[in-house]
Amino acid sequence: MPATAIITGAGSGIGRAVAQALARDGWQLVLAGRRADFLEETAALCGASPEQPLCVPTDVCDPASVDTLFDRAVERFGRVDLLFNNAGIGTTAATMDELSPADWSRVIETNLSGTFYCMRAAFRVMKAQTPQGGRIINNGSIAAYSPRPLSAAYTASKHGVSGLTKSGALDGRPFNIAVGQIDVGNAHTVLAERFQSGTPQADGQIAPEPLMDVTHVGDAVAHMASLPIEANVLFMTIMPSAMPFVGRG
Numbered sequence: 001m002p003a004t005a006i007i008t009g010a011g012s013g014i015g016r017a018v019a020q021a022l023a024r025d026g027w028q029l030v031l032a033g034r035r036a037d038f039l040e041e042t043a044a045l046c047g048a049s050p051e052q053p054l055c056v057p058t059d060v061c062d063p064a065s066v067d068t069l070f071d072r073a074v075e076r077f078g079r080v081d082l083l084f085n086n087a088g089i090g091t092t093a094a095t096m097d098e099l100s101p102a103d104w105s106r107v108i109e110t111n112l113s114g115t116f117y118c119m120r121a122a123f124r125v126m127k128a129q130t131p132q133g134g135r136i137i138n139n140g141s142i143a144a145y146s147p148r149p150l151s152a153a154y155t156a157s158k159h160g161v162s163g164l165t166k167s168g169a170l171d172g173r174p175f176n177i178a179v180g181q182i183d184v185g186n187a188h189t190v191l192a193e194r195f196q197s198g199t200p201q202a203d204g205q206i207a208p209e210p211l212m213d214v215t216h217v218g219d220a221v222a223h224m225a226s227l228p229i230e231a232n233v234l235f236m237t238i239m240p241s242a243m244p245f246v247g248r249g
Contacts (some may be wrong), residue, residue: 004028005075009087011038013189021218029053030073030217060087060114070121079129083122086139093150142185148168149200178232185239187214210240
């Protein structure tokens with residue numbers, strides 16, 4: 001029986017690229033996101049059939065919605081072998097005194113709490129299924145190592161995701177649950193297009209930055225997912241070779 005993967009934030013960008021890469025590798029897919037029409041577009045690009053992908057509109061900020069996502073995946077496919085924890089948002093650039101509490105809470109709830117709620121549901125399902133176990137891959141960010149200026153909420157959320165990845169990797173060991181993280185820099189998505197025309201640097205300059213094709217991220221996640229459960233990529237960084245990350249400060 002083919003393995004089953006849940007992808008959050010699957011309606012566009014990195015989530016869509018990962019869905020297409022996993023579909024090519026023969027995975028059964030459960031696509032989660034806020035907009036059903038975007039999920040259906042991704043499903044069509046994956047070669048949708050009557051059986052799959054299964055599209056489940058989901059709010060990762062709502063634990064009950066997340067639990068429903070996993071329950072529907074098990075109901076349709078019997079088990080969950082992979083979670084790609086990808087749903088995330090940012091804010092407009094702002095100094096800390098200009099960052100509203102509402103924007104802070106929205107980013108932390110989506111990027112950090114949403115990641116936790118999905119990991120929590122994945123642990124519940126993966127511990128109970130036979131054979132026991134599975135894999136969780138969290139979408140972190142280069143911001144977890146080296147933040148951009150004016151990005152306190154996003155940076156804090158991604159540092160938190162790294163902590164969840166490390167804790168999950170430890171807590172999953174007794175149950176054959178492998179947890180890893182991919183940290184992406186400047187993949188060519190709608191959200192990243194602005195980097196090409198110039199973005200603030202640590203020294204105060206506004207400088208253009210190179211982008212890479214988002215399909216490379218899909219291929220990287222597919223590689224991480226292809227490993228046997230006794231092997232795990234704990235952290236992977238993928239970025240354009242000329243991106244100003246190493247030595248960014």
